[in-house]
Amino acid sequence: MSIDYAQVLSELRAAVGHDAVTDDPVRRFAWSTDGSYFRIVPELVVRVNEPNQVVAILEVARHHNAPITFRAAGTSLSGQAVGEGILVMLGYDGFRQITISDDHQHVTLGAAVIGADANAQLKPFDKKIGPDPATLASCMVGGIVNNNASGMCCGTAQNSYQTIASARLLFADGTRLDTGDEASKVAFARARPELLETLAGLARETQADTTLAERIRHKYAIKNTTGYSLNALVDFTDPFDLINHLVVGSEGTLAFVESVTYQTVDEARFKASAMAVFRNMVDAASAIPPLKTDAVAAAELLDWASIKSVTGKKGMPDWLSELPEGTAILLIECRANDQATLEGFTRQATDAIAHIETLRPIEFSTDPAVFGQYWAMRSGLFPIIGGERPKGTSVIIEDVAFRVEDLANAAADLSELFQIHGYPEGVIYGHALDGNFHFIITPHFRSQADIQQFDRFMQAVADLVVNKYDGSMKAEHGTGRAVAPFVELEWGPKAYELMKAIKAAFDPQGLLNPGVILNEDSEIHIKAIKQAAVVDDWVDRCIECGFCEKTCPTSSLNMSPRHRITTLREIARLEQSGEQAAAQQMREAAQYDVIDTCTACQLCTIACPVDNNMGMLVRELRGKQLTSTAQKVLDFQADHYGAVNRVLSGGFDLLHGLHKLTGDTITGKIMALGRKVSSEVPYWDPDFPRGGTLPKPTLHGNDRPVVVYFAACGGRTFGPTPKDPDGTTLPEVMVTLLERAGYEVRVPDNTRALCCGQMWESKGDYKNADSKRTEMIDALKAMTNNGEYPVLIDALSCTKRTLQDAEIDFTLVDVVDFMASELMDKLTVYRRKPSVALHVGCTASHMNVGGKMETIAHHFADEVVRPAGIYCCGFAGEKGLFKPEINADALRHLKERLPEQISEGYYANRMCEIGLTRHSGISYRHLAYLMEECTRPG
Structure with a gap:
């Protein structure tokens, strides 16, 4: 029976809210992207932020028999977070509660909590959650539980299966269960007795079948996430324990996980790492069994192909190039809660493998700078291979597991398969203590022949892993579509029937993530494969x-860099396949989401494993879209910037006066009318600042050290807002502060006309951007007395733009740097603030000055609060004036995360401070204000 998705859309919007549901083709396509090599575009996407929304969605889905796929962060690699029908995505505002028990032995986490955020809150108690996947900084708890994700150190002892205490669940029929609450369990027993009876019966039958029970125990002696967690049927008899543990690794096919309570594990205070370099893989593999002791927390194996791929790359040890062919490396880490125990562990580890010859001495280091380079090799594999792969190829990471004693032979066999099936670039690395190998290949999927080649390879891998070594086809990445055809091969018919019985008991309509884990289609792993169209260097690297x-x-507002890039890829694919009309239609439909609303903050580069830069890409695209008229306007602004800047500053003074006379309503109507005439008129905001001022130089000839001060556009254009405590502008404060510290202050005569070029670069006009920067640098250099005087800039974004890719042969620093290194020690503190807020925005992160900002703030305040999860204000230069929805969405949680006692906040960029003030309800100003007020005599 066909599903009327128009009716489903209508009912969902009525149930969960219009804005929560979309059938927009561009967003459906973009949001269907996950970390796997599959592409399945859903009919509808729903963003959920509270459990009742999920209940309502399930009701509509049951009525229409519409399939549902649950999605957390979408970092999944096996195709379990994409699906037809309704895609239910965890939003950015709900399911994020973190509750730590009084004894710190348990932590309850909402499904949308990012793993690293949970650990950050547990760290003061020397605790963490057990699972430690490589994606911990990005993946959400819902995904961690549903994939039974593990990692380098948790192995099979501290994964979700072993450390789950309870969970709050929503089932396909709408029933709810908290396995940690007795009243909930009683109510569930009345509502779903057949499920409890079925599960208890399956456990009894499995435990009575000694051959099957032993087979299950044997399969979980190594890492295994292939299929459902059948170990629950031999480990437990209580049906609620069974539910608790069957949901782990179920990939959203059994229930929706609202929250989970974990038993916490100890976070060791002391760590040491060593790099053991062996002549070959056999020697490295033979070192693993003696290292499987409590002394060793992790041992990561790198094969020769892995070593070659990182040799000569930035941050890698120089001596890698000297290693002979065939070398293998073990990265060994020991952890302890005290130094003496750590030293004992490192000696024990060294002694355990002393009988095996190594090419370099095994020396453990406790210096993060030293062992950080070791682990950079391990973490660098994925980005290096992914970033340098041929254009148009995909990057696929699979993970398999073997008994430790089989590792060396299995590695050799896998390497041979790479050569046989045409993937010579393949590398092998992984969690050696657990017999877990990851391997990376970068296949083309341009033709059916490419797909068949990949199929032959995967069939050969399955034969090797299952038939030759009786290993696991999936060790920690979940089954998904990638391995669904091989589940029965690995487990056998009887165990496979058990899995089907489990699915039927939980989800008799088969609504939840159909086709994942269990799938009768033997070719599902080679269907719906993403097509990686060649676009340009930025897009192709992603x-x-x-x-x-x-x-x-903008992730919550509409799109992240991943979504923007996948949309650009599809537009290019349509063009390259001759579908010009469809490409043009998608390009036009995607303009707002992909181009117009990107803040170009470039924070994506910090998290991106392949150093991609969406901000630079979007600026290039904007440049290509500039019309001749728009270019003439930009040229005029550049040629007459002094006058333009003067008009802007005066305009805000005029607007301030108008508002004072007419009030919010009339001023707002006038501004709205102005916007109908010109898009250059900003949206009205009662918190708009007055105009700024230029700095006034001090008198020359007083034998004091000289500094050249450049007031950036923001501070000289925008003065105080109505929420600011006084009417002083940033240039006035800076001159006062510098004079108080004993400096003579000089400023360029033509300050109004000078600019770093940021406003042009943000529009893709690099010609004017670079020309204005050169003009500014030349003017500042002329004032330095041949480089004798330092130049100070009072806006982080301006400093960054000026220094980036420019040749400067004099000292030019940001005011924040100068305050931290020079001014603090020269000024007497007369008073301290009790509590202040501090914003460390995108430019501060890029310039790595967050620590200095905190040092300054703590020097003058007893309490400094950095609201959690605020990485960028979203104001994006002048964009906040014309697209205020970006700023509003980026800072939607700011006010609620500021303690009541805080009435003032600080940053170091005027435009950002305007946006922060707008959405916090308190005054945000430059850190210079804090320093000036606290060092003011009297």
């Missing part, structure tokens, strides 16, 4: 992993 989404200020 691996669509989703790491960027946590820090991107």
Whole structure:
């Protein structure tokens, strides 16, 4: 029976809200992207932020028999987070509660909590959650539980299966269960007795079948996430324990996980790492069994192909190039809660493998700078291979597991398969203590022949892993569509029937993530494969992993860099396949989401494993879209910037006066009318600042050290807002502060006309941007007395733009740097603030001055609060004036995360401060104000 998705859309919007549901083709396509090599575009996408929304969605889905796929962060690699029908995505505002028990032994986490955020809150208690996947900084708890994700150290002892205490669940029929609440369990027993009876019966039958029970125990002696967690049927008899553990690794096919309570594990205070370099893989593999002791927390194996791929790359050890062919490396880490125990562990580890010859001495280091380079090799594999893969190829990471004693032979066999099936670039690395190998290949999927080649390879891998070594086809990445055809091969018919019985008991209509884990289609792993169209260097490098989404200020509003790139890829694919009309239609439909609303903050580069830069890409695209008229306007602004800047500043003074006379309503109507005439008129905001002022130089000839001060556009254009405590402008404060510290202040005569070029670069006009920067640098250099005097700039974004890719042969620093290194020690503190807020925005992160900002703030305040999860204000230069929805969405949680006692906040960029003030309800100003007020005599 066909499904009327128009009716489903109508009912969903009525049930959960119009804005929560979309059938927009561009957004459906973009949001269907996850970290796997599959592409399945849903009919509808719903963003949910509270459990009742999920209940309502399930009711509509049951009525229409519409399939549902649950999606957390979408970092999944096996195709379990994409699906037909209704895609239910965890939103950015709900399911994020973190509750730590009084004894710190348990932590309850909402499904949308990012793993690293949970650990950050547990760290003061020397605790963490057990699972430690490589995606911990981006993936959400819902995904961690549903994939039974593990990692380098948790192995099979501290994964979700072993450390789950309870869970709050929503089932396909609408029933709810908290397995940690007795009243909930009683109510569930009345509502779903057949499920409890079925599960208890399956456990009894499995435990009675000694051959099957032993087979299950044997399969979980190594890492295994292939299929459902059948170990629950031999480990437990209580049906609620069974539900608790069957949901782990179920990939959204059994229930929706609202929250989970974990038993916490200890976070060791002391760590040491060593790099053991062996002549060959056999020697490295033979070192693993003696290292499987409590002394060793992790041992990561790198084969020769892995070593070659990182040799000569930035941050890698120089001596890698000297290693002979065939070398293998073990990265060994020991952890302890005290130094003496750590030293004992490192000696024990060294002694355990002393009988095996190594090419370099095994020396453990406790210096993060030293062992950080070791682990950079391990973490660098994925970005290096992914970033340098041939254009148009995909990057696929699979993970298999073997008994430790089989590792060396299995590695040799896998390497041979790479050569046989045409993937010579393949590398092998992984969690050696657990017999877990990851391997990376970068296949083309341009033709059916490419797809058949990949199929032959995967069939050969399955034969090797299952038939030759009786290993696991999936060790920690979940089954998904990638391995669904091989589940029965690995487990056998009887165990496979058990899995089908489990699915039927939980979800008799088969609504939840159909086709994932269990799928009768033997070719599902080679269907719906993403097509990686060649676009340009920025787009082609992206691996669509989703790491960027946590820090991107527009992820909640509409799109993250991953979504923008996958949309650009599809437009290019349509063009290259001759579908010009469809490409043009998608390009026009995507303009707002892809181009117009990107803040170009470039925070994506910090999280991106392949150093991609969506901000630079979008600026290039904007440049290509400039019309001749728009270019003439930009040229005029550049040629007459002094006058333009004067008019802007005066305009805000005029607007301030108008507002004072007429009030919010009339001023707002006048501004709205102005916007109908010109898009250059900003949206009205009662918190708009007055105009700024220019700095006034001090008198020369007083034998004091000289500094050249450049007031950037923001501070000289925009003065105080109505929420600011006084009417002083940033240039006035800076001159006062510098004079108080004993400096003579000089400023360029033509300050109004000078600019770093940021406003042109943001529009893609690099010609004017670079010309204005050169003009500014030349003017500042002329004032330095041949480089004798330092130049100070009072806006982080301006400093960054000026220093980036420019040749400067004199000292030019940001005011924040100068305040921290020079002014603090020269000024007497007369008073301290009790509590202040501090924003460390995108430019501060890029310039790595967050620590200095905190040092300054703590020097003058007893309490400094950095609201959690605020990485960028979303104001984006002048964009906040014309697209205020970006700023509003990026800072939607700011006010609620500021303690009541805080009435003032600080940053170091005027435009950002305007946006922060607008959405916090308190005054945000430059850190210079804090320093000036606290060092003011009297």
